[in-house]
Amino acid sequence: MNIAILGAGAMAKGLAIQFSRSGYNVVLGARDRNKAADAAADIGRGVQAASFRGAASAADIIILATPYAAASDVLGLAGDLNGKIIIDITNPMTPDFSGLAIGHTSSAAEEIQESRARCAGGESVQHDFRASADPAQARRETADRVLRGRQRRSE
Numbered sequence: 001m002n003i004a005i006l007g008a009g010a011m012a013k014g015l016a017i018q019f020s021r022s023g024y025n026v027v028l029g030a031r032d033r034n035k036a037a038d039a040a041a042d043i044g045r046g047v048q049a050a051s052f053r054g055a056a057s058a059a060d061i062i063i064l065a066t067p068y069a070a071a072s073d074v075l076g077l078a079g080d081l082n083g084k085i086i087i088d089i090t091n092p093m094t095p096d097f098s099g100l101a102i103g104h105t106s107s108a109a110e111e112i113q114e115s116r117a118r119c120a121g122g123e124s125v126q127h128d129f130r131a132s133a134d135p136a137q138a139r140r141e142t143a144d145r146v147l148r149g150r151q152r153r154s155e
């Protein structure tokens with residue numbers, strides 16, 4: 001299983017360590033290839049570095065680990081996402097972290113799915129079930145959101 005992590009910051013590195021420890025092939029993608037290479041070298045364990053497109057091209061699963069504001073552009077740079085699973089870990093904060101940029105009538109996953117995955121045919125699933133007192137219900141709601149997104153794209 002090949003996992004691409006788009007971003008080479010704190011979260012990307014933490015996830016890359018855990019996935020590589022678990023035996024997955026991990027490629028870090030970044031806008032600055034040198035930063036991805038530095039992060040990969042810090043981690044070791046066979047973690048590779050590439051551009052966003054290079055990382056995404058061979059991936060079965062893509063993890064989006066950039067700021068939310070960059071998410072759509074980064075997925076655009078990642079090339080053909082058809083059939084790939086996209087896991088969005090971004091928190092849709094305002095640039096000054098004073099609050100949520102969205103999240104009252106929509107979600108980061110829905111917005112990203114609308115903006116990029118519609119063209120690419122991928123699915124985007126938001127990460128954060130922790131806010132719910134009922135994780136099973138949260139999972140059902142996420143599945144419903146994905147299905148609604150699919151339905152909107154097919155209309």
Ligand SMILES: NC(=O)c1ccc[n+]([C@@H]2O[C@H](COP(=O)([O-])OP(=O)(O)OC[C@H]3O[C@@H](n4cnc5c(N)ncnc54)[C@H](OP(=O)(O)O)[C@@H]3O)[C@@H](O)[C@H]2O)c1
Pocket residue numbers: 007008009010011012030031032035064065066067068070074089090091092127128
């Ligand atoms: N789900 C969770 O539990 C959880 C927890 C913490 C954080 N998060 C989210 O995870 C994401 C990453 O957080 P982090 O702490 O890893 O941040 P970080 O250390 O600042 O790393 C951000 C990464 O995104 C890249 N980036 C920033 N702006 C970009 C742009 N405009 N275009 C392309 N790449 C860009 C950075 O590249 P450069 O070095 O070139 O700027 C860096 O590789 C954020 O959205 C954050 O809200 C989620």
